[in-house]
Amino acid sequence: MTHDLTSLANNSDSLLLAEVAAFLHDWQKCIGYWKKLGATFNPSDISSDLEKFQPQDPLNPSTTESSSLKQLIEQGKDPSKAKHSPDWRIRLLGACHDIAHVDKDQPGMKDLGQPTYDLIASVLGFETSPQESSSKLCEAVKKINQRSIFLKELEQAFNNAVGDTRRPLNEVRLWEWGAATAAFWKAIASRYVLENKITENNLKWRILAVRFDGLGFLEQSLTISDLLGRRTAIQASLNSVRKLLEETYPIGNEVYRDENGSAFIVPELESDSDGKQLRNLLENQILDAGWRNELDGELKPRIDITESHEKAIVLHKALEQAVPRITPFEDYSNRWWQEEVTDICTVCGVRPQGWGTSSKEQKREAKSRNICHTCLERRDKRAKTWSEDLHKTDKETVRNTIWTDEVADKNGRLALVVGQFNLNNWLSGNMVKTLMAVGEPSKLKNKEPSFARIQRVWLTTQRFWQKALADVPDTKLPKIKGRLIIESSNLTQFRLQRYGNYDLVLGMIKLSVLHNDSKLIVTDNLRYAAKQLGAESKEYSTDEAASNFVCQRLQNQQVTIEEPTGYGSPNKLKGKLNIGNVTFDATEYSPVIPILAEPRTFMALVPADKSLEVIEAIKTKYDREMGKVRNRLPLHLGVVYFQRRTPLRSALDAGRQMLNYKSPNDKQLWEVQSTTTGQLPPKKQELANGTKQFDETITLELNQDSRTITW
Numbered sequence: 001m002t003h004d005l006t007s008l009a010n011n012s013d014s015l016l017l018a019e020v021a022a023f024l025h026d027w028q029k030c031i032g033y034w035k036k037l038g039a040t041f042n043p044s045d046i047s048s049d050l051e052k053f054q055p056q057d058p059l060n061p062s063t064t065e066s067s068s069l070k071q072l073i074e075q076g077k078d079p080s081k082a083k084h085s086p087d088w089r090i091r092l093l094g095a096c097h098d099i100a101h102v103d104k105d106q107p108g109m110k111d112l113g114q115p116t117y118d119l120i121a122s123v124l125g126f127e128t129s130p131q132e133s134s135s136k137l138c139e140a141v142k143k144i145n146q147r148s149i150f151l152k153e154l155e156q157a158f159n160n161a162v163g164d165t166r167r168p169l170n171e172v173r174l175w176e177w178g179a180a181t182a183a184f185w186k187a188i189a190s191r192y193v194l195e196n197k198i199t200e201n202n203l204k205w206r207i208l209a210v211r212f213d214g215l216g217f218l219e220q221s222l223t224i225s226d227l228l229g230r231r232t233a234i235q236a237s238l239n240s241v242r243k244l245l246e247e248t249y250p251i252g253n254e255v256y257r258d259e260n261g262s263a264f265i266v267p268e269l270e271s272d273s274d275g276k277q278l279r280n281l282l283e284n285q286i287l288d289a290g291w292r293n294e295l296d297g298e299l300k301p302r303i304d305i306t307e308s309h310e311k312a313i314v315l316h317k318a319l320e321q322a323v324p325r326i327t328p329f330e331d332y333s334n335r336w337w338q339e340e341v342t343d344i345c346t347v348c349g350v351r352p353q354g355w356g357t358s359s360k361e362q363k364r365e366a367k368s369r370n371i372c373h374t375c376l377e378r379r380d381k382r383a384k385t386w387s388e389d390l391h392k393t394d395k396e397t398v399r400n401t402i403w404t405d406e407v408a409d410k411n412g413r414l415a416l417v418v419g420q421f422n423l424n425n426w427l428s429g430n431m432v433k434t435l436m437a438v439g440e441p442s443k444l445k446n447k448e449p450s451f452a453r454i455q456r457v458w459l460t461t462q463r464f465w466q467k468a469l470a471d472v473p474d475t476k477l478p479k480i481k482g483r484l485i486i487e488s489s490n491l492t493q494f495r496l497q498r499y500g501n502y503d504l505v506l507g508m509i510k511l512s513v514l515h516n517d518s519k520l521i522v523t524d525n526l527r528y529a530a531k532q533l534g535a536e537s538k539e540y541s542t543d544e545a546a547s548n549f550v551c552q553r554l555q556n557q558q559v560t561i562e563e564p565t566g567y568g569s570p571n572k573l574k575g576k577l578n579i580g581n582v583t584f585d586a587t588e589y590s591p592v593i594p595i596l597a598e599p600r601t602f603m604a605l606v607p608a609d610k611s612l613e614v615i616e617a618i619k620t621k622y623d624r625e626m627g628k629v630r631n632r633l634p635l636h637l638g639v640v641y642f643q644r645r646t647p648l649r650s651a652l653d654a655g656r657q658m659l660n661y662k663s664p665n666d667k668q669l670w671e672v673q674s675t676t677t678g679q680l681p682p683k684k685q686e687l688a689n690g691t692k693q694f695d696e697t698i699t700l701e702l703n704q705d706s707r708t709i710t711w
Helices: 006-010 012-023 027-036 043-051 069-076 088-100 134-141 147-158 174-195 214-219 224-248 276-291 315-319 330-339 360-368 373-389 451-468 526-532 543-554 608-629 648-659 682-688
Strands: 205-211 253-258 261-267 302-305 413-421 436-438 480-488 501-506 509-516 519-522 558-563 572-590 593-597 601-607 635-643 671-678 697-704 707-710
Touching: 006 012, 006 174, 012 069, 012 088, 012 147, 012 174, 012 224, 027 043, 027 134, 027 174, 043 069, 043 134, 069 088, 088 174, 088 451, 134 147, 147 174, 174 205, 174 253, 174 261, 174 451, 205 224, 205 276, 205 315, 214 224, 214 593, 214 648, 224 253, 224 261, 224 276, 224 373, 224 593, 224 648, 253 315, 253 451, 261 276, 261 315, 276 302, 360 373, 373 509, 413 451, 413 608, 413 648, 451 593, 451 601, 451 608, 480 526, 480 543, 509 526, 526 543, 543 572, 601 608, 601 648, 608 635, 608 682, 635 648
Parallel strands: none
Antiparallel strands: 205 261, 205 302, 253 261, 413 601, 413 635, 480 519, 480 572, 501 509, 501 558, 509 519, 558 572, 593 601, 671 697, 697 707
């Protein structure tokens, strides 16, 4: 059978509107839950809004009467009734609802737990009090025709509503249930449209994955601006693919993303046992979406497609494949080098230096930095964004820096903190089966590895990494207050590039600065600079004291200004800079640079002298939120220390080697020294902050070869 994506494009509006019913099919579950928390919204207002939308049936476009979103939801949320509906969209919604809710009707479930349990749990057993989010749901319903806003508001609302109030089934939120049902529904609905017929038996799904060596790609960066620019370009490309498959040709939804790509639920097509038809249908469209534009052909991903499965539990099979080596598109590479005969770019390593612009001035600027214009634009775009953020008036927001010299501690040293979870057995569902669903001796039963529950696993670990640095107390990782702004009477004669980085030579040290708006912004740790300039300890004991000292040393001085040309090459002398006024900007910033916060992998730059405090805070967060499964989801952490002018590539390579470390698989026996019931022991009291989970505990002291742990 020949399939034509045009049919999906022509019916995208009706498919996307009907998809809303799948996302919202269980919205009424949260009414009583939120009203108990103080919500005052009127559910009938939401029903009235849903009644206004009547998505056209894409298989019967001539039908004059079409079901409204309200009807699709109310008739599709009960699978036993939905299967008798004359509307195939309702029948399909009921079937997908049934697959997403695998724990609903298992024996013994009806007697489980408290029917009005007030806490919401992670799939790993950490419980917190939910917030009332009815306003977000109301806002989402009013933005149904603006899909990205609708989904954003809905996710915020449904993240605070559980799909089941019975403990311990209170871990799958309405967001995972709704998103899973919507993904199932959309994939099969697209198959019906592609094949122009309804085949309701033997429903199966595949995972289509767009994979590449993302960490290796980031690792090639010369500077942190290069790295952040590359990371932004990768995300833009993945977003383009997501828009292509979710909206332009609505054939599936993104259900996973990490540093090495993303994955989508897609249908199994008729007479396509190995998935080759589907892959051939989509591959060129995916490669053209973003990869030939945002990344300018620099990184070619591989398109993988898994076997089909009746519950779509195949994400792990898509991710277990080795990532492809980093390579550009061949046709792009040929074109680059036909047009240019010069040295290769020192950042991307694939394009000629200066390539990517018709402007002779821009080409000259890029060549002077030994890079192509594409890499220069990425570098400058990041600096421009940072510079513009300095002028924003949101005083409550404390921003991270993007300069490694500002992350360096007072001794000029940084730490690359890396972390990793091994999710292989969780994404396959094997570890989910070790979680108890019913605990009474006569009704022992483990949880089922539903697609929604597996989604909850990796979303939990991703959220853990995303919040890891934010949860470090200010006492352990204090904010830094202030930067110096330098004005000069002869700055214009050097023809400095806007948002370009330069060094001021002050005796034996070099002070990093950024050129912007005919001024130079110091992007260095001023305590380190003051110490190197001979300040006494009291003169750099605080940010303000160090700023005053450096300011006095700079005021009305003549210093050499140089342009860095890359590691291994001498700086380019620009001339003597006459420093005039030096002012103090009191804007606070956090001395950290997050690099990766993905479901499996974490990387961040922090000051070396604060690294152990950061590690301790992450470890405490892990003990609080994942301690119940520490024997099934161990935390791996490592630290790489380096001086501030060490090539970034070297630090990232060392960090990657740490992530590749494999823990011993040999089983060890730990002896129970003591068992304590009641409250937490004194040394573990901090775990109880923000949760009632530790009001009553059982604490084990375990010993093995003179090593002791508290569980």
